[in-house]
Amino acid sequence: MRRCWRASAALLAVLAPLAAGAQTEVERRVPARAEGTVEIVNVAGSLVVSGWDREEVEVTGTLGRGIDALVVRAVRGEVKVEAEPGRSGHQGSAHLEVRVPHRSRVAVETVSAEVLVAGLEGELDVESISGPVEVEGDPSAVAVETVSGDVTVRRARGRVAVETVNGRITIEGGRDLRAQSVSGAIVVDGAGEVERAELGVVSGRILFAAALARGAEARLSSHSGAVEVALPGASAARFDVSSFSGRITNELGPPAEKAGRFTPEHKLVFGSGDARVHVETFSGSVTLRKR
Amino acid sequence: MKEPECDDVTLQDFVDGWLDAAQEGRVREHLAACARCRAEERQLRRLLARVAELPRTVAPPHDLWPGVAARLGGRRASPPAEVETIERPRRARSWNVRRWVLQTAAAIVFTALGAALGRLIPDAGETTAAAVRPASSSAFAAAETEYLRAKDALWLVAASRRDELSPVTMEIVRRNLVLIDEAIWELRQALAADPGNPHLESLLLAQHRRGLDLLRRLSARSA
Secondary structure: OHHHHHHHOOOOEEOOOOOOOOOEEEEEEEEOOOOOEEEEEEOOEEEEEEEEOOOEEEEEEEEOOOEEEEEEEEEOOEEEEEEEEOOOOOOOOEEEEEEEEOOOEEEEEOOOOEEEEEOOOOEEEEEOOOOOEEEEOOOOEEEEEOOOOOEEEEEEOOEEEEEOOOOOEEEEEOOEEEEEOOOOOEEEOOOOEEEEEEEEOOOOOEEEOOEEEEEEEEEEEEOOOOEEEEEOOOOOEEEEEEEOOOOEEEOOOOOOEEOOOOOOEEEEEEOOOOEEEEEEEOOOOEEEEEO | OOOHHHOHHHHHHHHHOOOOHHHHHHHHHHHHHOHHHHHHHHHHHHHHHHHHOOOOOOOOOOOOHHHHHHHHHOOOOOOOOOOOOOOOOHHHHHHHHHHHHHHHHHHHHHHHHHHHHHOOOOOOOOOOHHHHOOOOHHHHHHHHHHHHHHHHHHHHHHHOOOOOOOHHHHHHHHHHHHHHHHHHHHHHHHHHHOOOOHHHHHHHHHHHHHHHHHHHHHHHOOO
């Protein structure tokens, strides 16, 4: 049994018990698979995750008051890193820098820690409550959920999905975008071409300023927040814009054709109209302009 | 405007025990005179009881650690050379288990809702209004009823862990749920003036969906 277990699981675990109130420097390194999963839990403090070329996970940083242990364990190349809070009742914090194989799939779980992720090519999944989350680089997919933390995703190359309650969402890059917030703003200011976007708010504002790929589809929805669409001058797109009581302003040129039976609805076509842009609000204003 | 004495949010707070004595007294007076709210209160308490019946200790099936730890536990005297055993703080473990249980409760609610709405709406996973447009006005009414039931259930799941959530987080969530409720109220007012308007109906369902998403996330998180 023991041999079987040792053959099936390569486990390395490190426990760093801490004297109460002390700041403890930590440095751990464990083997990892090139495309394995790295799960990181750090309730408060800060967390920097970066990709590197080694098949190892390295954790360095400082554990503060209220953190009893840093646990780093690897099972079959899958790694879990956890700064464990103690029994004192204090919410402890840790400041960690974690280096992972750059093609790893990384899952981060935190409450209020500031999270910065850079240099990853695998999938990234972040769950937070109030800490800001910043992602730079080109993960194949990014998913972030938070309540009040601001989320910034830069230079993404694939799918980006972000949900907040009142945190601001800023996305630069990415081809398949999904962002939802209640009162937080959503700003998409992409350098590349967007193939699909679905953005929704209740009272937050939406700014969609990105080029659309051929055949792209963008759906922007708001209740009372303003929606602004800024497209490059040569965009070929068909717009379906409707608002129950919000003002619709078209700075793109051709007059809108009012087509709605029930609510004010405007249809606009530019060029071949290959891409589709749907905008709908209840009372939020809608502005279409050149980028 | 909604009748203040028939306020669903206040009723939920009453059932959750969040109100002060004066507020509780006013709600009790109202309940004595309002059959609708008494029925609503009974339904809320039934849902709360169902939540309370959920299992309290369930091992996360995806986590290999419990099995490994159990094996290690029998060998603490002589662990393998390359392994150091870990005595995990009880508080951290219970945090994870409770969270998993509540995620399960939220998942049960969402699964039931998905099954119900799947029959009514082409794609209940979407939140833009066009994507949640029901097939007909009768389907709209049925869909809205399902949303309201699910929202109540999820709120109870979320409220059951209010002690775990920071007051700041709870206040943010509360304020944003109010924003969603205000949006729903405005849409209902508009629908009352223009019954059957499919654009407004779809916007209304989209707001319900947002409220559910928010409660789902709250139910699955702790702070």
